[in-house]
Amino acid sequence: MDAFTKLTGIAAPLPMANVDTDKIIPARFLKTIARTGLGKSLFANLRYKEDGSENPDFVLNQEPYRHAEILIAHENFGCGSSREHAPWALLDFGIRCVIAPDFADIFHNNSFKNGILPVRLPRAVCDQLMEDAKLGANARLTVDLERQVVVRPNGEEIPFEIDPLRRYLLLNGLDDIGQTLQQVTAIDGFEAKQRAAQPWLYR
Amino acid sequence: MSATKPRTLFDKIWDAHVVETLPDGTALLYIDRHLVHEVTSPQAFEGLRMAKRQVRRLDGTMAVVDHNIATDASRFTGIADPESRVQVETLEKNVAEFNVPYIPLADARQGIVHVIGPEQGLSLPGMTIVCGDSHTSTHGAMGALAFGIGTSEVEHVLATQTLLQKRAKNMRVTVEGTLPVGCTAKDIILAIIGKIGTAGGNGHVIEYAGSTIRALDMAGRFSICNMSIEAGARAGMIAPDETTFEYVKGRPFAPQGEYFDRAVEWWKTLPSDEGAVFDKEVFLDAAEIVPMVSWGTSPEDVLPITAAVPDPEAAADEARRTQLRRMVEYMGLTPGQKLSDLKVDVVFIGSCTNSRIEDIRAAAAIARGRKVAEGVRAMVVPGSGLVKHQAEQEGLDAIFKEAGFEWREAGCSMCLGMNPDKLKPGQRCASTSNRNFEGRQGPGGRTHLCSPAMAAAAAITGHLTDVREIG
Numbered sequence: 121m122d123a124f125t126k127l128t129g130i131a132a133p134l135p136m137a138n139v140d141t142d143k144i145i146p147a148r149f150l151k152t153i154a155r156t157g158l159g160k161s162l163f164a165n166l167r168y169k170e171d172g173s174e175n176p177d178f179v180l181n182q183e184p185y186r187h188a189e190i191l192i193a194h195e196n197f198g199c200g201s202s203r204e205h206a207p208w209a210l211l212d213f214g215i216r217c218v219i220a221p222d223f224a225d226i227f228h229n230n231s232f233k234n235g236i237l238p239v240r241l242p243r244a245v246c247d248q249l250m251e252d253a254k255l256g257a258n259a260r261l262t263v264d265l266e267r268q269v270v271v272r273p274n275g276e277e278i279p280f281e282i283d284p285l286r287r288y289l290l291l292n293g294l295d296d297i298g299q300t301l302q303q304v305t306a307i308d309g310f311e312a313k314q315r316a317a318q319p320w321l322y323r
Numbered sequence: 324m325s326a327t328k329p330r331t332l333f334d335k336i337w338d339a340h341v342v343e344t345l346p347d348g349t350a351l352l353y354i355d356r357h358l359v360h361e362v363t364s365p366q367a368f369e370g371l372r373m374a375k376r377q378v379r380r381l382d383g384t385m386a387v388v389d390h391n392i393a394t395d396a397s398r399f400t401g402i403a404d405p406e407s408r409v410q411v412e413t414l415e416k417n418v419a420e421f422n423v424p425y426i427p428l429a430d431a432r433q434g435i436v437h438v439i440g441p442e443q444g445l446s447l448p449g450m451t452i453v454c455g456d457s458h459t460s461t462h463g464a465m466g467a468l469a470f471g472i473g474t475s476e477v478e479h480v481l482a483t484q485t486l487l488q489k490r491a492k493n494m495r496v497t498v499e500g501t502l503p504v505g506c507t508a509k510d511i512i513l514a515i516i517g518k519i520g521t522a523g524g525n526g527h528v529i530e531y532a533g534s535t536i537r538a539l540d541m542a543g544r545f546s547i548c549n550m551s552i553e554a555g556a557r558a559g560m561i562a563p564d565e566t567t568f569e570y571v572k573g574r575p576f577a578p579q580g581e582y583f584d585r586a587v588e589w590w591k592t593l594p595s596d597e598g599a600v601f602d603k604e605v606f607l608d609a610a611e612i613v614p615m616v617s618w619g620t621s622p623e624d625v626l627p628i629t630a631a632v633p634d635p636e637a638a639a640d641e642a643r644r645t646q647l648r649r650m651v652e653y654m655g656l657t658p659g660q661k662l663s664d665l666k667v668d669v670v671f672i673g674s675c676t677n678s679r680i681e682d683i684r685a686a687a688a689i690a691r692g693r694k695v696a697e698g699v700r701a702m703v704v705p706g707s708g709l710v711k712h713q714a715e716q717e718g719l720d721a722i723f724k725e726a727g728f729e730w731r732e733a734g735c736s737m738c739l740g741m742n743p744d745k746l747k748p749g750q751r752c753a754s755t756s757n758r759n760f761e762g763r764q765g766p767g768g769r770t771h772l773c774s775p776a777m778a779a780a781a782a783i784t785g786h787l788t789d790v791r792e793i794g
Binding site for chain 2: 135136137138140142143146147148150151152153154155165170194195196199200201202203204207222224225226229230233234283284285296297299300301303304306307310311314318319320321322323
């Protein structure tokens with residue numbers, strides 16, 4: 121997983137609430153056994169017409185948003201399925217940060233595990249950032265995880281909250297399986313105790 | 324935590340599974356049961372292989388194929404779609420390489436992961452249960468803590484049998500009273516989601532309580548917990564009681580004999596204590612529930628079947644108006660149109676929400692001696708090979724076939740548009756599944772969520788129908 125420290129880039133405005141995971145990546149694209157290559161299918165139902173050609177009205181088909189690294193949306197982003205293909209598709213497209221008033225829990229978890237930073241900011245702030253984003257290539261946003269601020273094109277800094285452990289893992293690009301395996305003695309101990317109390321759970 | 328403080332069902336199961344608490348409060352949570360399927364596991368096994376890691380608890384893991392497979396006879400001669408075939412073959416290769424127990428397609432027990440977990444006794448009260456699928460919340464109906472995880476977490480559980488988790492908040496939804504005639508567990512959960520919204524349960528685990536819930540059979544409880552995720556809650560739970568114990572008894576992977584009695588003793592200590600505090604409480608009067616149907620493209624957009632399509636222009640703010648206009652357009656509706664006037668092209672009875680024997684019986688009771696309306700394609704897809712067998716023993720397949728329904732093999736089928744069972748663009752479907760998102764059942768497909776009896780009624784009349792008028 122790539123570390124996330126500070127990102128300055130183009131932000132795409134997606135003024136929709138309840139952007140569900142079937143919108144982010146429809147189920148027919150989940151038949152992959154790889155983590156990469158899903159970027160072309162990101163938002164497929166909104167991004168392409170029935171004949172497969174691009175829908176020019178969709179923001180990611182417009183310049184400069186084809187090169188967006190940040191996405192700004194409305195409430196409850198990522199609701200629905202647990203598919204990690206949703207963050208994989210965002211990442212493969214080039215998006216490393218999603219800013220929204222709130223996120224569905226599983227998507228929120230999955231993002232961190234793939235080096236994508238989900239930033240929660242109040243709706244009014246998201247709307248303001250969306251106005252900034254509409255100014256295009258000259259209006260880049262900076263997301264600074266070290267300092268926990270989003271910097272608007274006019275230099276104004278907006279602080280955001282983040283779980284300290286998640287921030288640490290993301291800043292250092294750490295895989296949490298390695299971390300957990302350092303606790304293997306504690307896991308062994310738990311299993312020994314549970315096996316004694318509830319032997320039927322072990323075969 | 325002091326032993327005297329009243330605790331919720333969720334608190335008790337959580338506390339019993341904390342291996343360690345990190346300084347910031349994150350818990351290393353032990354996972355008793357891990358269910359694996361072909362769609363969300365290939366990259367997890369790949370991760371294990373790359374890091375030279377093993378599966379920690381083979382006896383805590385079970386794999387099955389369900390999402391990708393065809394539900395007609397073609398499945399017995401191999402999977403036609405090359406991508407689906409690779410995904411299923413990859414799972415078979417992975418379970419062989421890592422020695423993971425597996426229920427293959429040809430096995431009589433094969434079915435939807437959330438149907439076979441409880442059916443096999445793999446899911447038990449008091450357990451922590453995970454699967455790389457958001458509808459894992461289903462298993463909470465056993466009185467377990469069950470939730471969906473992403474592929475990175477699948478890999479984490481395979482390697483460590485634990486997960487790093489933040490404790491969720493407690494929410495209780497209490498439903499009291501007798502359910503009116505024609506209403507089912509599905510109508511209860513649709514009414515709940517309509518009331519609290521798709522983000523209403525975010526950050527919470529929902530416990531469903533009250534006399535209406537206690538009176539439900541296990542199938543009804545599964546339907547309710549199944550759709551917790553549609554209300555934003557990762558897990559839904561129902562306190563285990565005699566109905567639960569009776570259901571568990573004798574199942575292949577359940578404790579037997581003396582172990583069963585000991586297990587029941589523990590399970591009886593699990594229900595929320597008197598005075599336990601919930602961070603959020605919601606109350607519903609069962610008497611006010613009517614047969615429900617979704618009209619829009621989010622599970623919160625549900626209405627009684629007696630209602631009409633809402634007018635987007637009547638919504639309070641512009642953001643909502645925009646959203647509703649889009650829904651009305653996508654769904655091909657006219658504001659003010661009666662929901663019961665909407666003609667359906669397809670009827671789908673199945674999915675991890677509603678494919679158990681009780682669901683199939685409810686649909687068969689409506690189909691018996693009637694005919695599917697001209698031009699409607701109606702399909703019944705049992706949740707497992709064992710449900711299918713049971714239904715056939717009861718002669719339900721004959722009722723459906725006689726009425727013109729397709730009687731199919733077990734699988735996820737038309738719930739999610741990643742196997743051959745899909746809607747065509749513009750087709751309208753009365754579906755017993757759980758999500759009505761745009762394109763969920765196939766690109767351009769239009770989904771109306773409802774109960775099995777309501778779906779069967781729509782198949783007979785050819786339009787969305789108040790099941791109470793069919794009788």
